[in-house]
Amino acid sequence: MEVVKYKYSVYQTWFAVIILSGLIFFCLYTIKNDSPGDNIWEIIGPFALLLAAMLAYICGKFLLPLIRGETILELDQDKLRYAVKNDSIYWKEVDSINYVIGAKTGSWSIRFVMKDGSRNRKISTKYIAGDDKTIYNTIVDYFEKYK
Numbered sequence: 001m002e003v004v005k006y007k008y009s010v011y012q013t014w015f016a017v018i019i020l021s022g023l024i025f026f027c028l029y030t031i032k033n034d035s036p037g038d039n040i041w042e043i044i045g046p047f048a049l050l051l052a053a054m055l056a057y058i059c060g061k062f063l064l065p066l067i068r069g070e071t072i073l074e075l076d077q078d079k080l081r082y083a084v085k086n087d088s089i090y091w092k093e094v095d096s097i098n099y100v101i102g103a104k105t106g107s108w109s110i111r112f113v114m115k116d117g118s119r120n121r122k123i124s125t126k127y128i129a130g131d132d133k134t135i136y137n138t139i140v141d142y143f144e145k146y147k
Helices: 010-032 041-068 132-146
Strands: 004-007 071-075 079-082 087-090 094-101 108-114 121-124
Touching: 004 132, 010 041, 071 132, 087 121, 094 132, 108 132
Parallel strands: none
Antiparallel strands: 004 071, 071 079, 079 087, 094 108, 108 121
């Protein structure tokens, strides 16, 4: 089998950036148009800073790699490399693979049960471009062939 590479999800990344930017804009607009005596900035200011920190994280972890055209998930004959966690999972160390569909997000979490009994490892398909089921089936195919 050849090396399979998955890119970052354009839709999911831009959705997160737009929502967080909108919330930050709303906070700043509320602070700017507040009555001078209300001191609403004391309440909304820390919330806006938290949103700005989340936006910076999303931009650094997902948006910039998306713009650069980097790969988020790479499968080859030896391992699976997941760029979000900077993690590599070697096929020979995996005992089994299963998945869980997130109740809140609807994205899949693919879990790897390790042979040595160490902590199970998982990857999320939320920011991976492509169909969740197809991604899972491709991972299982690689696992079955190279375990």
